[in-house]
Amino acid sequence: MTHTIAVRRAVLFIRPGRGRTTFGPLFVTPVIHSAKSSYPNLRMSTIKKTPGVLGDQMQKIGNTLAENFGGPLSKLGTRQFKLDECPDLTGKVAVITGGSEGIGFGVAYTLLKHNLSKLFIISVDPEIMAGAKKVIADELGQDKADRVEWLGCDLGDWNHVHQVAEIIKSKAPRLDMLVNNSGRGIMTPSLTSYGVDRHMAVNHMGHVILTSHLLPLMQKTAKDHNTTVRISNQSSNLHTAAPSDTQFASLEEINSDAGPNGQYGRSKLAGILYARYFDRNVTQKGHPNVLMNATHPGFVSTKQSRKDILEPYPLGGLAMKYGVEPFKKDQFEGAVPTVYCVTTTGDSGQYVCAPCIPEEGSEMSQNDELGDRLMELTRNLIAQKTRMDSVKRGCPMDDIVVH
Incomplete structure (x- = not known):
């Protein structure tokens, strides 16, 4: 055309x-x-x-x-990866947060298309999930749709995240892929019921809790099946919008109003720092087949870029929505770096931009001390706001995960 x-x-x-x-x-x-x-x-x-x-x-x-x-x-990139290059996934199990729409659905659809045996999708809206399963059934067959199990959960509800992780462990004999995809977009700041900035609570800390509880199963999968298991964190090049004075020193700091871009950027910075922290403290210390990377999908046509952006910026959001729409990636193009990171890469601790290009990221994203402070704050807040169980089963507690 x-x-x-x-x-x-x-x-x-x-x-x-x-x-x-x-x-x-x-x-x-x-x-x-x-x-x-x-x-x-x-x-x-x-x-x-x-x-x-x-x-x-x-x-x-x-x-x-x-x-x-x-x-x-x-x-035009110097490195390319196509969804058709995804390997056969027969026998493998995956968990995707936000897998019922947008980029997460693009990842879910692709993994199922390549014979994933079991998929747990964590999201909040049962109607959207029903629509996603119908598309999968219509296009990939009912058998593929039947491999999907939906678990409703708001990642800002940390105790519920723990409960969902326990359900997954009770049903899954193995776990090969964890896609930490769901998140709050560029929206005005707000607090969760725990009194924590919702961007950080959902985009970062909720995923840390989920990962921590599922990590032992992933480690066991890697050992028992002599395979590589992979985790991806959905980040963004807007991690550069994090406030320049970010220290991750206290709850008061992350609750301070940095504006919609700053709040979002800080949470996406956390996703990269977490991947690099994990690489230093898990992958490089006894678990070489347990990998974690952060990804930047590009400018993708999703609910976040079409609708959520209008909440903080009604006029500017319209310009972004309509002026840039012809150039945005679709949900499958946006899924490419994540699919690459959870099925193919042999590297860990990287910031991988679409389609599969490792980038350094901002100076702050390369600051190991900042990453250590982030994870110390994460551990302390989770322990204070919920209970120690949420950090005793894996990262971010180095003395627990390295064994």
């Missing part, structure tokens, strides 16, 4: 600030003439053939486009 755009489009980005936002051009995309000849001046072949510093810069541009946007632009 021919896709013609008469004028150049300026792609907008959110320029983060404390309690406010402004919009500016990220770059100007060239005119698209057709789906087959889109962006002719940025073909990967051209990028690879360009020598010297200019070639390096063009590679960086190509990677940035591939990491963030869909369609032909997604093919």
Whole structure:
């Protein structure tokens, strides 16, 4: 199908600030003439053939486009991974939070398509889950839909997260993949019933609790079946929007109002720091076949980018919703780095951008001391707000997980 755009489009980005936002051009995309000849001046072949510093810069541009946007632009990266390259998953078991819609559904659908034997999906809306199972049944067959078990849970309810983890352990003889995907998007700050910032409580701490309780089963799976088990944390390149003075020193700090971008960015920074902490304290200390990585899916057309963004930014959100929609990835393109990280990679502690490009991330995301403070605060808050059981079964307690 021919896709013609008469004028150049300026792609907008959110320029983060404390309690406010402004919009500016990220770059100007060239005119698209057709789906087959889109962006002719940025073909990967051209990028690879360009020598010297200019070639390096063009590679960086190509990677940035591939990491963030869909369609032909997604093919410009120096490293590629396609969902069809997902290996056969017969006999394997996975858990996905937020697997009933958006990127999580893209991951769920792909794993089932490649013969995953059992899938637990954790989400909050039974109607959305019913719709997801219908799509799976219609397109992949009833047998694949019957392999899915839904568990309703708000990741901000930490005691319930623990209960759900126990249900999974009682039903699953093994666990090969854990996808920490669900999260709160760019929205105004609020607190959970525990009195903790909802972005951090859901996007990071709820997943730490889930991972901690499921980790022993994953370690056992790796040992008993001589296989590699993998965990992915859904992060974002907006981890760079975390406040520059982030220390993860106290509850008061993470509850301070950094604005919608800052709250979201801080929680996504936590996802990368957690993966690197896990690599240092679990993977590298006795569990080389238990891997954790963080991912950036790109700018994906999901509920977060179409609807949730309107809550803090009614006007700016509309600009993001409609102005950038033609360039967004769909849910399956957004699923690519996660599928790669839970089925294929042999690395751990990486920040993997779409499709499968390891990036350094921000300076803060590379700060091991900051990661240690984050996990100490996480451990202490979970213990104070719930009970010690939530941290006694695995990470973040080094003396428990390393054995």
